[in-house]
Amino acid sequence: MRRALFFLMSIVLIAGLSSNLFAQWAVNKNAREDARYARYLQGAETVTVDGVEEAIWASADSIVVGYGQTKYLPGSGYDLWAGQSVPGDSANAVCKFLFKAPYLYLLYKVQDKYVGGREWSQFDAIIMGFKEYTATHSWVQAWDKRMEHFYTWGWKWAFPDSFTVPPVGDPPLFMGNNAVAGGKNEWRTPAQKERWTAVTNVLGGMSNDSLPDLGWISEHRIRVDSLGFNMNGDVLPFGFSMFDADGFLDSSSTNDAHTRTWWGVAWNENWYYAALFLDPDVTTASPGGLIPPADYTIPHLRSGQTITVDGDLSEWQADNTLHFRAKWQDEAGFDAIKGTGAWASGYQQFDWNGLQAVVDGPEVDYWVTYDDANMYVSAKVTDQIVTVPNQNRKDGITFFLTPRKYVNGNGIFPSKTLTVNVDSSGAGQAGDDLVALADTGGVEFDLMLDPGTNLGNITDPDNGYYVELKIPFSTFSYPASLGDSVVFIGGLVNDVDIFEDTTSNTHAKTWWFVQQPGQHAPAWVALGPANPSVGVGDPALIPLSIELFDNYPNPFNPSTTIKYSVNVNADVSLSVYNILGQAVSVMNQTNVQPGYNEFKFDGTGLSSGVYLYQLKVKNLNTSQVVNTKVNKMVFLK
Ligand SMILES: [Ca+2]
Numbered sequence: 180m181r182r183a184l185f186f187l188m189s190i191v192l193i194a195g196l197s198s199n200l201f202a203q204w205a206v207n208k209n210a211r212e213d214a215r216y217a218r219y220l221q222g223a224e225t226v227t228v229d230g231v232e233e234a235i236w237a238s239a240d241s242i243v244v245g246y247g248q249t250k251y252l253p254g255s256g257y258d259l260w261a262g263q264s265v266p267g268d269s270a271n272a273v274c275k276f277l278f279k280a281p282y283l284y285l286l287y288k289v290q291d292k293y294v295g296g297r298e299w300s301q302f303d304a305i306i307m308g309f310k311e312y313t314a315t316h317s318w319v320q321a322w323d324k325r326m327e328h329f330y331t332w333g334w335k336w337a338f339p340d341s342f343t344v345p346p347v348g349d350p351p352l353f354m355g356n357n358a359v360a361g362g363k364n365e366w367r368t369p370a371q372k373e374r375w376t377a378v379t380n381v382l383g384g385m386s387n388d389s390l391p392d393l394g395w396i397s398e399h400r401i402r403v404d405s406l407g408f409n410m411n412g413d414v415l416p417f418g419f420s421m422f423d424a425d426g427f428l429d430s431s432s433t434n435d436a437h438t439r440t441w442w443g444v445a446w447n448e449n450w451y452y453a454a455l456f457l458d459p460d461v462t463t464a465s466p467g468g469l470i471p472p473a474d475y476t477i478p479h480l481r482s483g484q485t486i487t488v489d490g491d492l493s494e495w496q497a498d499n500t501l502h503f504r505a506k507w508q509d510e511a512g513f514d515a516i517k518g519t520g521a522w523a524s525g526y527q528q529f530d531w532n533g534l535q536a537v538v539d540g541p542e543v544d545y546w547v548t549y550d551d552a553n554m555y556v557s558a559k560v561t562d563q564i565v566t567v568p569n570q571n572r573k574d575g576i577t578f579f580l581t582p583r584k585y586v587n588g589n590g591i592f593p594s595k596t597l598t599v600n601v602d603s604s605g606a607g608q609a610g611d612d613l614v615a616l617a618d619t620g621g622v623e624f625d626l627m628l629d630p631g632t633n634l635g636n637i638t639d640p641d642n643g644y645y646v647e648l649k650i651p652f653s654t655f656s657y658p659a660s661l662g663d664s665v666v667f668i669g670g671l672v673n674d675v676d677i678f679e680d681t682t683s684n685t686h687a688k689t690w691w692f693v694q695q696p697g698q699h700a701p702a703w704v705a706l707g708p709a710n711p712s713v714g715v716g717d718p719a720l721i722p723l724s725i726e727l728f729d730n731y732p733n734p735f736n737p738s739t740t741i742k743y744s745v746n747v748n749a750d751v752s753l754s755v756y757n758i759l760g761q762a763v764s765v766m767n768q769t770n771v772q773p774g775y776n777e778f779k780f781d782g783t784g785l786s787s788g789v790y791l792y793q794l795k796v797k798n799l800n801t802s803q804v805v806n807t808k809v810n811k812m813v814f815l816k
């Protein structure tokens with residue numbers, strides 16, 4: 180009788196979940212699926228961690244993971260881990276997010292006919308991965324600075340000597356988060372519980388009988404400052420993997436299934452993170468459907484302009500390109516990268532002659548633009564020793580672009596690696612995926628040494644070299660219309676420095692978003708509207724929206740230009756803040772007409788570092804005030 184009552188209650192609880200659970204995942208630039216706001220709780224609002232979904236959760240943003248549903252999202256996917264999937268009962272869940280400093284709250288609603296666990300590969304579980312904050316972007320090893328939270332019903336697996344059958348009815352075990360001893364909640368210290376606590380409520384029974392179960396609701400509270408974040412305005416690199424073992428009470432192999440579905444991170448790897456945005460302006464009272472902004476926008480090539488792929492970058496227009504930089508030990512520059520980029524980007528030295536210090540750190544500037552059919556990429560590499568390559572070590576750059584409409588067996592979304600190396604004659608040599616893509620994919624590339632670079636002479640400092648790429652969108656499965664206009668990109672530079680004293684030889688690299696071929700999650704980038712900036716002779720364009728563009732140059736010294744668009748008559752003010760949130764400058768422009776405009780910001784008198792800027796736009800027709808997104812910039816003296 181009690182079981183039947185639970186069953187009915189649970190149907191009510193879970194009815195809202197199943198209707199959208201199997202909806203096709205759609206991706207467009209206005210609906211980033213790799214990022215969500217963790218909305219700020221207001222006033223007395225609170226979440227009680229008890230496995231019961233209280234009313235405030237209706238105000239939370241959420242992500243749905245569904246087995247077999249292809250999202251075309253970098254880092255997200257699904258797989259069949261063991262046995263056969265159970266139709267209609269594979270790893271499906273919704274995860275919701277709320278925030279009240281210092282706590283992040285997560286609620287998982289899981290639909291599941293068999294709830295519980297047994298041995299390795301036979302348990303329901305969640306792996307949550309957080310990437311910890313780091314003040315330095317030097318990567319010592321591929322697995323550093325990640326924090327696993329493994330919450331599992333795998334009792335018999337975790338304690339093989341203690342149980343012949345798992346204790347049905349007991350809650351999942353806590354494993355991970357460094358200092359957690361692993362296992363039962365009561366074994367954990369108050370400090371461990373303060374960092375991570377969770378309570379799970381099982382709906383409709385567990386897998387200790389022949390009746391199908393309904394699922395489970397799990398509430399978690401994570402202390403964000405214990406991960407090193409300062410909590411106000413941060414982007415948390417986060418992901419989770421939902422494990423669903425089914426039919427495990429019947430030990431026959433044909434009825435022993437285990438599926439997984441994950442958002443952002445499959446196994447808590449150091450790569451692949453989705454993003455939780457902590458924006459104090461996005462609260463439980465804010466309108467629904469708010470999507471974090473794209474990390475970056477690529478401006479369209481101006482009409483009448485062309486790019487010639489010859490290694491000569493003189494036709495590139497700095498104010499009409501996406502610019503990004505990766506520079507050895509440039510901590511402030513890495514901190515200013517948007518989205519999860521500040522934690523995905525970095526620099527690394529490779530073991531060579533016992534880890535000699537890098538003398539001439541790798542440094543690259545990239546610029547990107549596009550037209551209706553192609554993406555164009557240029558790179559300027561600053562390198563004091565451009566090296567005659569050998570079999571294993573080459574100076575060169577790699578640009579990453581992720582094809583759309585392509586997933587591998589795990590639903591993972593690998594990037595293509597377009598590598599251009601300096602060959603022994605000082606020309607460009609294709610590497611990695613570029614070999615085939617230049618051969619049959621229509622990708623063009625060229626490399627030119629700076630005139631101040633002498634390949635054969637290692638005693639006079641070189642200046643470096645330049646690279647250009649032309650990449651047809653069609654080769655990367657974009658439709659002729661460019662579809663949702665979303666691209667996933669990253670870039671790195673490999674720098675080999677060879678000296679006459681070979682014990683001083685070094686090899687290091689720096690990267691923006693993507694460290695290794697086919698692995699790290701790239702930046703979420705939107706292709707901008709045609710001709711976002713009005714050039715000489717262009718007709719005046721009326722923008723469609725209020726938009727704040729990236730400043731240029733960035734980093735800057737001492738001044739930089741901040742462009743914006745408004746689609747109404749407006750009074751506009753630009754506020755610049757230091758990282759403590761203190762305003763260091765407010766500039767006003769009144770009665771601005773619809774169109775594209777700009778502020779010039781001068782940092783003279785300020786100290787080097789990261790600054791934030793935001794636009795406030797007052798519509799003069801309606802008096803409505805709109806605050807744009809907050810951008811970061813770096814002042815480097
Ligand atoms: Ca609750």
Ligand SMILES: [Ca+2]
Pocket residue numbers: 291292293294295302303423424425
């Ligand atoms: Ca299950």
Ligand SMILES: [Ca+2]
Pocket residue numbers: 486487488489490491492493494647
């Ligand atoms: Ca050129």
Ligand SMILES: [Ca+2]
Pocket residue numbers: 562563564565566574674675676677
């Ligand atoms: Ca070099």
